[in-house]
Amino acid sequence: MRTNVGGEAGEQKCQRLRIDAAAVGALQEILFKETGVVLKKDSEEMILSRLGQRLKRLEIDSFGQYIAYVNQHYFKEVNFLVDALTTHETYFFREASHFDYAIGEIRRQRKRDVKIWSAAASYGHEAFTMALLLAEYSSFGTWQIYGTDVSPSSIERARRATYNQQDKNKIPDNLFDLFCVDKGDGTFTFRDTLLQRTIFEVFNLLTPYKSNFFDFVFLRNVLIYFNKGHQDKVIEHCLRALKAGGFLILGHSEKMAARGFALEALSGGIYRKL
Numbered sequence: 001m002r003t004n005v006g007g008e009a010g011e012q013k014c015q016r017l018r019i020d021a022a023a024v025g026a027l028q029e030i031l032f033k034e035t036g037v038v039l040k041k042d043s044e045e046m047i048l049s050r051l052g053q054r055l056k057r058l059e060i061d062s063f064g065q066y067i068a069y070v071n072q073h074y075f076k077e078v079n080f081l082v083d084a085l086t087t088h089e090t091y092f093f094r095e096a097s098h099f100d101y102a103i104g105e106i107r108r109q110r111k112r113d114v115k116i117w118s119a120a121a122s123y124g125h126e127a128f129t130m131a132l133l134l135a136e137y138s139s140f141g142t143w144q145i146y147g148t149d150v151s152p153s154s155i156e157r158a159r160r161a162t163y164n165q166q167d168k169n170k171i172p173d174n175l176f177d178l179f180c181v182d183k184g185d186g187t188f189t190f191r192d193t194l195l196q197r198t199i200f201e202v203f204n205l206l207t208p209y210k211s212n213f214f215d216f217v218f219l220r221n222v223l224i225y226f227n228k229g230h231q232d233k234v235i236e237h238c239l240r241a242l243k244a245g246g247f248l249i250l251g252h253s254e255k256m257a258a259r260g261f262a263l264e265a266l267s268g269g270i271y272r273k274l
């Protein structure tokens, strides 16, 4: 049995890796400046686990040196840092009532030319969940889905559109059989009709996007990482992007953020722009 993976030298190196308050503060500041995400005060463990390997790969022995490295190679390293320190958890049909509502409304209005924005798309699960439902409703309609995220590596993965068995388990069998393609190596992707209508871009929600363009904006499980000022700013950008009468959909734990905006509250985190 191997008990000393990496050997003594590796273990000593691991043991030596610590992070002090100054380095935590510097990383918090960079992440906040780049994304608006506020790292919690007690995020030492999280930083160590997410950036420890990076320091090893760069053969850097302390976070102080790493901050200096980031400052020296800012534009290259900051993307890595943002990828590592933001949370990308997502899955198909997450908070499923939102998708039921959206497709129900599209059917009710007999809409074909639907435009949807998955505004913190992570690896694309939210965008492809809507794509599956729209493809079932209307494979010939002119619907389009935009997925954006500040994290370049997440968008790269979303563009690759390759998912695994665990992901497959979240998709109803009938939709999987109709619109997914097994790649023969335990992974799957989507049919071309879905891939062609699903566009992914790196984009920071702290800046305005399109104007009066979307019928639905999914802004879910990202506001929780922002302070109130940035929450307001991001909601303003999403409302600007929505057509009048369009729908803003927030994560179930983020409903409070919509207070004070000119929105009609519908059910469970769904709002209509007045």
Ligand SMILES: C[S@@+](CC[C@H](N)C(=O)[O-])C[C@H]1O[C@@H](n2cnc3c(N)ncnc32)[C@H](O)[C@@H]1O
Pocket: 034, 035, 036, 037, 086, 087, 088, 089, 090, 091, 094, 119, 120, 121, 122, 123, 126, 148, 149, 150, 151, 154, 203, 204, 205, 206, 219, 220, 221, 222, 225, 251
């Ligand atoms: C937890 S995931 C949410 C994924 C999906 N919306 C869902 O609910 O399953 C949060 C995503 O927000 C992204 N994010 C954080 N700050 C952002 C910003 N300023 N602009 C755009 N995306 C951001 C992160 O990169 C991450 O992929």
